[in-house]
Amino acid sequence: MRSMRGRRARIGLLAFSLLAAVAAPSPVATAPPEPLLGACYCRAPGRLECVSGLSRAQCDKQCTEAFCDDWFWLERLPCWNWGYGG
DSSP, X not given: OHHHHHHXXXXXXXXXXXXXXXXXXXXXXXXXXXXXXXXXXEEETTEEEEEEEXXXXXXXXXXXXXXXXXXXXXXXXXXXXXXXXX
């Protein structure tokens, strides 16, 4: 009687382990979110220039490499010339 109970318990444990291994959710590959694009303004030797369609990281990199005195990034906005043409 004991050996039968022990055998059933082992078989049940084995079956449960197999089901848990098969039913375990596999990690889903998700693409990283696309960065927001916006306008990158760079102030260097008295001029303010703008480049559209850059992410914040791209703006920071570009302005650092261009030795901008000051820069800022506006998400989801195109460059704006304040109505002075250009």
